[in-house]
Amino acid sequence: MTTARLALVTAICLGIPAQGWATSLPTPAKTDLVTVYKQAAKNNADIAAARADYQARREVVPQARAGLLPNLSAGANYGDTRTELDSPSNTLSRSGLVYQANLSQPLFRADRWFQLQAAEATSEQAALELSATEQSLILQSAETYFAVLRAQDTLASTRAEEAAFKRQLDQANERFDVGLSDKTDVLEAQAGFDTARANRILAERTVDDAFEALVALTNRSYTAVEGIVHTLPVLAPTPNDAKSWVDTAAAQNLNLQASFFAVDAAEENLRQRKAGHAPTLDAVASYQKGDNDSLGFTNSAASPTTYGGDVSQRSIRLQLNIPLYSGGLTSSQVREAYQRLGQTEQLRESLRRPVVQNTRKLFRAVNTDVENVEAPRQSIISNQSALEATEIGYQVGTRNIVDVLDAQRQLYSAVRNYNDARYDYILNNLRLKQAAGTLSPADLEALDSFLKPDYNPDKDFIPEETLEANFTDDNLGASS
Numbered sequence: 305m306t307t308a309r310l311a312l313v314t315a316i317c318l319g320i321p322a323q324g325w326a327t328s329l330p331t332p333a334k335t336d337l338v339t340v341y342k343q344a345a346k347n348n349a350d351i352a353a354a355r356a357d358y359q360a361r362r363e364v365v366p367q368a369r370a371g372l373l374p375n376l377s378a379g380a381n382y383g384d385t386r387t388e389l390d391s392p393s394n395t396l397s398r399s400g401l402v403y404q405a406n407l408s409q410p411l412f413r414a415d416r417w418f419q420l421q422a423a424e425a426t427s428e429q430a431a432l433e434l435s436a437t438e439q440s441l442i443l444q445s446a447e448t449y450f451a452v453l454r455a456q457d458t459l460a461s462t463r464a465e466e467a468a469f470k471r472q473l474d475q476a477n478e479r480f481d482v483g484l485s486d487k488t489d490v491l492e493a494q495a496g497f498d499t500a501r502a503n504r505i506l507a508e509r510t511v512d513d514a515f516e517a518l519v520a521l522t523n524r525s526y527t528a529v530e531g532i533v534h535t536l537p538v539l540a541p542t543p544n545d546a547k548s549w550v551d552t553a554a555a556q557n558l559n560l561q562a563s564f565f566a567v568d569a570a571e572e573n574l575r576q577r578k579a580g581h582a583p584t585l586d587a588v589a590s591y592q593k594g595d596n597d598s599l600g601f602t603n604s605a606a607s608p609t610t611y612g613g614d615v616s617q618r619s620i621r622l623q624l625n626i627p628l629y630s631g632g633l634t635s636s637q638v639r640e641a642y643q644r645l646g647q648t649e650q651l652r653e654s655l656r657r658p659v660v661q662n663t664r665k666l667f668r669a670v671n672t673d674v675e676n677v678e679a680p681r682q683s684i685i686s687n688q689s690a691l692e693a694t695e696i697g698y699q700v701g702t703r704n705i706v707d708v709l710d711a712q713r714q715l716y717s718a719v720r721n722y723n724d725a726r727y728d729y730i731l732n733n734l735r736l737k738q739a740a741g742t743l744s745p746a747d748l749e750a751l752d753s754f755l756k757p758d759y760n761p762d763k764d765f766i767p768e769e770t771l772e773a774n775f776t777d778d779n780l781g782a783s784s
Contacts, residue, residue, distance in 0.1 A: 334528040334759075338752045341445040341745060343522035345438070354437040361430035368423035371416035378405045402594030402615075409587045411622075414579035422572035429565035436558035439743050443734050446748060448514075448521050450727045452529050455514040456761035457723040459507040463762065465716040466504045469497040472712070476705060489705040496709040531759030532751070534767040538677045538729055541736060546667045549740055553663040556741030560659050563652040570648040574641040580634035583626040591618050659739060666736040673729035680722035681767060687715040719766055 345351060382401045410416065476493040479485040518526055541549065554560065593616040627634065691711040697703030730751065737743040756764065 334530050336530045337449050343524050344445045347523035358430045358434040362427045364423040365427050368420040375408045400594050404592035407589040412585040414582045415576045418572050418576035422569045425565045425569035429562045432562035448517050452514040454727050455511040457765040460761045460765040461716050461719045462504040462507045466500040469500040473497045492705045530755040533756050536754045541670050549667050550663050552740040557659050563655050566648045570645040577637040577641040586623045588623050589620045663739040669732045676725040683718040687718045
């Protein structure tokens with residue numbers, strides 16, 4: 305193995321720039337995907353707000369039901385009443401403390417019945433919207449988690465690329481010193497190294513940003529996460545039929561199902577407004593009792609007639625109310641309810657179309673990702689061989705330094721494309737299940753079984769078989 309090739313293997317497998325300090329620090333405790341999701345479900349402010357919103361919105365049902373149940377009230381009043389009959393000399397006076405109780409039971413209230421039906425539909429809508437938010441949290445947890453892994457793999461590849469370009473720069477300087485190349489090769493190598501160094505610095509910041517996003521999601525601080533193994537099965541969706549996924553999405557997509565209940569609520573609200581023209585019938589019972597300090601006539605020519613005992617009164621009655629004219633209020637509310645119904649129907653349709661479109665798009669994306677994962681994997685092997693041939697050509701003078709640098713860039717670009725394709729495949733699978741309404745925490749648990757607790761980004765960002773295809777165990781041992 306050439307010195308250049310040996311250094312390349314070392315850079316890819318070990319991530320040279322990171323090893324100088326990483327091995328001197330204790331290995332941080334790592335977290336897995338399911339743990340991140342559980343912490344997000346427990347501590348995420350958005351999901352807590354969504355749950356509070358659901359608990360508030362479901363109260364519309366008991367509030368609407370109360371309009372159909374008995375209403376009991378009690379009260380008291382104290383007063384002094386004086387009524388002049390024909391002249392100030394003839395006065396009817398009454399004073400005292402009176403207690404009263406009233407019981408009212410609606411018998412026929414069509415508007416309140418439809419209001420209850422609308423409230424129940426609204427409550428179902430709120431429950432589905434909460435479930436959709438919780439389902440979105442599953443996807444958000446996965447997206448945030450794999451953003452960390454993607455950033456770490458990118459950083460590992462940029463570190464290895466920087467080490468390879470540094471080695472190439474050193475070699476160019478050595479060849480220039482002994483007169484085997486001109487200054488142009490040194491300048492080209494220096495430019496390549498400077499670019500790789502800048503990319504590495506940017507990648508480090510991206511890793512920090514990705515961990516900050518994880519903190520914002522879970523309200524917990526993490527220093528390391530478990531990585532996904534390269535043996536994760538990359539399979540086409542099951543069933544591998546776009547129509548089946550679209551049909552499932554139409555029947556189970558949570559946001560779409562919530563929109564159906566929104567239409568139901570609007571229809572019941574329209575019936576409620578129309579019922580504003582209908583008569584109402586209530587049964588009313590009342591009772592009152594109180595003392596009276598005086599009751600009678602006061603006349604200057606005669607002694608007053610008084611009564612100082614308690615007075616009680618009971619009544620049971622049916623109360624019929626027939627609305628005749630309310631200034632056009634009821635008719636206006638009916639017209640408004642018609643428009644609100646039309647609005648919710650259009651909103652449902654405007655949601656259904658993107659759901660169908662997004663499901664088809666994600667189905668195609670997953671199938672494309674299956675091929676995209678394998679193609680870069682093979683590309684890594686091809687680019688390793690091409691780089692070796694280019695370096696040999698450079699040594700014998702048939703290739704120049706620019707060819708070597710380009711070959712190195714293509715190799716590390718293939719590595720990054722491979723890792724991006726892996727994470728795209730995983731996330732697009734989860735997005736497809738979310739669109740179909742079937743995404744659940746069990747999907748994260750399935751992914752968790754392919755996580756590697758001792759995952760080292762600087763070592764594991766490249767699949768082992770791509771190395772084994774070109775390097776022997778002895779050479780790998782020598783390089784480490």
